[in-house]
Amino acid sequence: MGLLSEGSPLSWEETKKLSPHVREHGIEQFIHLYARLRDRQGDVLKWGDEVEYMLVKFDDKNKTAKLSLRAQEVLDALNEKERLDPYGVKSLWRPEYSAYMVEGTPGKPFGGLLAHFNVVEANMRYRRQEVTNLLPPGETIVSITAFPRLGCPKFSHPEYKTRPDDPDSAAQSNYFPDEAIYAGHPRFKTLTRNIRQRRGEKVSIKLKVFKDENTKLPVEGSPPGEPDVVHMDAMGFGMGCCCLQVTFQACNINEARTLYDQLAPLCPIMLALTAASPVHRGYLTESDCRWNVISASVDCRTPGERGEAPLKPGEIRIPKSRYDSIDSYLSEAGKDYNDIPLIYDEAIYNRLLKGGIDPLLAQHVAHLFIRDSVSLFSEKVHQNDEEDTDHFENIQSTNWQTMRFKPPPPNSSIGWRVEFRPCELQITDFENAAIVCFVVLLTRVILSYQLNFLIPISKVDENMHKAQKRNACQSELFWFRKDVRDKEACDCANGKDSDKKQNECKKMECEYELMTVDQIINGKETFPGLVPLIHSYLASMDVDTDTHCTIQQYLRFIQKRASGEILTMASWIRKEVVNHPEYKKDSIVTERINYDLLKKIKDIEEGAPCPELLGSANKTKTQDNIPSAIVKHLTNGACS
Structure with missing residues (x-):
């Protein structure tokens, strides 16, 4: 969730008055940080995953599954271990937006040894078990992206009524009560209230309903004139989703900028591959992913900034929410592919x-800083710009984009980092470990082979929209670079040969084409494929037998998911819903359907076979304890 400063939250009016102060001093803090650390060299690869979980309470007698709002209580118990032994824990736990969510990361980052891929899944299993041990009978932890009946009547335990007309309510939602927001830190309700007040109205999230034979229109709660829209009106519908993220430490700032750029075109591909959230507010929708839901859930732009009303003094048109895909590349190689107008603060620039x-x-940075601060604490207003970075992080951490470029924290051993943020969360630790290891391996291949995945940013945006459509993994075509080993094209993009740039690359269309996810991952006659490139890289490495076996299982899973041999989680959930005996072909996911779906998900998490989702395996034979040979290479502090 980003920066979690402690203190007394300010109202929106107070925060608004101080936003210029935060921007001014945030920029000064970044300038000082950059001056100190721009030449930092020699940091080794460290990386770590972040998994967000939901607490679910089953009522087997009444056949219901509800979200359990006990995250604060569970986190208190989890954090006690860290408090007593901060350097000895195998996992770290942090709060997330909702009162039913917890976020777990490895206790220490993984490193550059290939053997680390053999313990990722074991660490994920350990985290899941660590929470499970604290839960009473009937309560469980699940790793799903979106709770199907979030926002439906009585979706939580305990149950609370919404207060849409209460001026003291943070969300003022018709569907999502304030009690479902995590109360253990003031940041979350403060963000909710301030985003709504800055916008001038409640957030508005709209998804087209999946029209089945008996779907009734208008959908309950649909906006006027939009009868086929599933409407949601609170930050919790987006930030109450769970996801899977990976952070990498680069050896220096230039490598971090290269990884930021080269991974950006992969974001929509991985979003489609990991699609896992087709049900929202109890309805099957035409979307398979959470991305646009979260984007709209924190969209604090005014009507003028959105282009829906005349601009007021001091306003500018802002094309996207503060949660969206990136708008520009950072490396020299990416400069010529920045083909969309970039809105930025000229004075800050x-x-x-x-x-x-x-x-x-x-x-x-000037683009990130067109945004106001939407959460500020009185104790953090005045800072030492040469040593502190809270004002910079205040804006940086509330620009939630597909990729995040992360400077080193002050007075820390942590280096320049990049965060990969698009992936949806999967049911099992096997799936999540496979996705994480696949992305990490791709970074090694990109750097080792000096691959070039760059395409125009406008095409990445187009791909992001396609990736969220129903069954996009199998039915959509995505723009992707034809020759990722095309060094001449890289030189041209770098401006190393201006004549070639003018004569041969006037039209960048020659560099990319439409491909399926299967072709991008597995290759075709004219394109090697990402997994074969990884195989080629691994063939030149000394890999022990156990690690090789684990990696091969992960890569086979990725290949089968891409080819359609096994389903995405979104497609599997659709299949479970429409084949349920209680489903009336009306697009509605009832209490009983939700209960049976969550029970089946829990069974699969615990090892029940599900070939159509997992293939022939649902976990590897990875070790439950990190071997001592690997421990030596793990350093203190999480890669977060």
Whole structure:
């Protein structure tokens, strides 16, 4: 969830008045940080995953499954281990937006040894069991992206009524009560209230309903004139979703910028491959993913900024929510592919240039800083800009994008990092470990082979929209680079041969084409495929037998998911819903359907076979304890 500063939250009016102060001093903090650390070299690869879980309470007598709002109580118990032995824990636990969510990460980052891939799944299993041990009978932890009946009547335990007309309510939602927001830290309700108040109205999330034979229109709660829309009106519908993220430490700032750019075109591909959330507010929808739901759930833009009303003094048109896909590449290789107009604060841009920041990075930061602060604490208003970075992180951490470029924290051993953020969460630790290891391996292949995945940012945006459509993994075509080993194209994009740039690359269309996810992952006659490239990389490495076996299982899973041999989680959930005996072909996921679906998910998590979702395996034979040979290479502190 980003920065979790402690203190007394300010109202929106107070925060609004101080937003220029936060921006001004946030930029000064970044300039000082950059000056100190721009030449930092030699950091080794460290990486770690973040998994968000939901607490679910089953009532087997009444056949219901509800979200359990006990996250704070569970976190208190989990964090006690860290408090007593901060360097000895195997997992770290942090709060998330909702009162039913907990976020777990490895206690220490994984590193550059290939053997680390053999313990990722074991660490995920350990985390799941660690929470499970604290839960009473009837309560469980699940790793799903979206709870199907979130926002339906009585979706939580305990049950609470919404207060849409209460001026003291943070969300003022018709469906999502404030009690479902995590209360253990003031950031979450403060964000909810301030985003709504800055926008001037409640957030508005709209998904087209999946029209089945008996679907009744208008959908309950649909906006006027939009009878086929499933409407949601609170931050909790987006930030109450769970996801899977990976953070990498680069050896220096240039490598971090390269990884940021090269991974950006992969974001929509991985979103489609991991699609896992077709049901929202109790309805089957035409979307398979959470991304646009979260984007709309924190969209604090005013009507003028959204282009829906005349601009007021001081406003500018802002094309996207503060939660969206990236708008520009950061490396010199990516410069010529920045083909969409980038909105940025010109005064901040010029200050960054004066402070020694290069134009590409300066425009990236100046773009992030068009946003107001939406959460500020009185104790954090006045800071030492040469040593603190809270004002910078205040804006940075509330720009939730597909990729995040992360400077080193002050006074820390942590280096320049990149966070990969698009993936949806899967049911089992096997699936989540396979996805994480696949992405980490891709970073090694990108750097080792100097691969070039760059396509115009506008095409990445187009791919992001396609990736969320129903069954996109199998039915959509995505723009992707034809020759990822095309060094001449890389040189051309770098401006190393201006004549070639003019004569041969006037039209970048020659560099990319439409492909299926299967072709991108598994290859075709004219394209090697990402998994075969990984195989080629591994063939040159010394890999022990156990690790090789684990990696091969993960890669086979990725290949089968891409080819359609096994289903995405979203497609599997649709199949379970429409084949349920209580389903009336009306697009509605009832209490009983939800209960049976969650029970089946829990069974699969615990090892029940599900070939159509997992293939022939649902976990590897990875070790439950990290071997001592690997422990030596793990350093203190999570890669977060």
